[in-house]
Each structure stands twice: as structure tokens, then as C-alpha cells.
Amino acid sequence: MITVRFVTPGPQGPVQDREVEVPADGRSLMKAAVDAGIDGIAADCGGSLTCATCHVFVTEPWLARLPPVSADEDTMLDYTTEERRANSRLSCQIRLTPELDGLTVELPARQY
Template sequence: MAKITYIEHSGKEHVVEVAEGLTVMEGAVSNNIPGIDADCGGACACSTCHVYVHPDWVAKLPEKEDMEVDMLDFAFEPDTERSRLTCQLKVTPELDGLVVQMPEKQI
């Protein structure tokens, strides 16, 4: 299990344990974290699981694949460095301590 901190746009923090093999999006949905809509269910076909990754974590994550980059074009106020789709971030032991912040809104 990896502890992941989800920060709502308002600043409210939710620290939850997410099982390895799940995605950061699945961790948010299964723990009822507000701000991650996940309309496509994790198929990388929307941008409603968009987050801003804490700057300390940007270089520690796998690189974005082309499909994620394309979908981020539809996200609300994407940041070229920090924006990620949580459906594309698989939880591994290396993600223990990950911190993500939700945008003001999804789309």
C-alpha cells in the first residue's frame, strides 16, 4: 500500500492508502475523494481525473505517453510540467508519499 495525499482545490487534504496495481484515480474514486470525476472510468478518454503533481514528485513519475498528453489538452488550466491524468499513474511502492492537487474544476 502506498500513502497518497489528495489535496482539494480548497486546500483540504485526504491521505489514503492505495493498493499497489491500482491507479491513483482508482484510489481517489474508491475513497470518495471529491474533485476527481473519472468520467471515462480510467480509459484515458477524457481529462476528468486531472491533477497537479507536487513539484517534488514530477521527476519521479513515469513520462507521459502521447495519449495522456493529447487528453491533457482538454483539461482545465493544464500545466505543462505538473499536470497528469491520475488514470495513467499506476500505484507502486515508489509512489508512497505522492502528493497531488486537484484543479479548481474538471473541464
């Protein structure tokens, strides 16, 4: 099991700050978030990379540990509800492995 931290930033600090333990079995971060009932990850397409409703901002040092953004993910990141940033990723494209134990992601406020 690994720990993943989901943070929803607000104007005065975190609105939601929740850590969940999930298997490090290669499932997607999106699936782990949905299974844990994390608000802000709609996952409308179920992880087929067609909706961008699982947008997250990956904090360092975790961003540097992820594989590069694919061309399809790069295209879908142009359709997120909150403006894209350098650390924007789609959680359906992040596979959870033991190396990501402690991963922290911020959820876009506009995804609520």
C-alpha cells in the first residue's frame, strides 16, 4: 500500500486535505480517487482519456518522477476546467507504483 494526499486549495488554505492508502498495483490515480470518494475527480469517461475531468496539479518532487505527458494527454489538458499549468496532469494517466508513495496532488477548485 502507498499513501496519496489530495489537497483542494482555497483562498485561506486547504479546503480539503485528505490522505488515502491505496494498493501500489499500477491502477490509475483517478481510479484510486474515485474509489476513495475524493470530490473533484469526476472521471466522466472512466479513464479513457476523452474528458479531462480528472485534472490534477502534481507537486514536486512527484512531478519529476512521472513519465512524460503523452501527445493524447497533452491535447486533453487543453480542455480542463481550470487553466492548465506546468504541473497539470490527468490522473487517469498516472499509474500508482511503490515509487509514488507519498504522492501529493492538488485538485483544481473549478472542478467542484
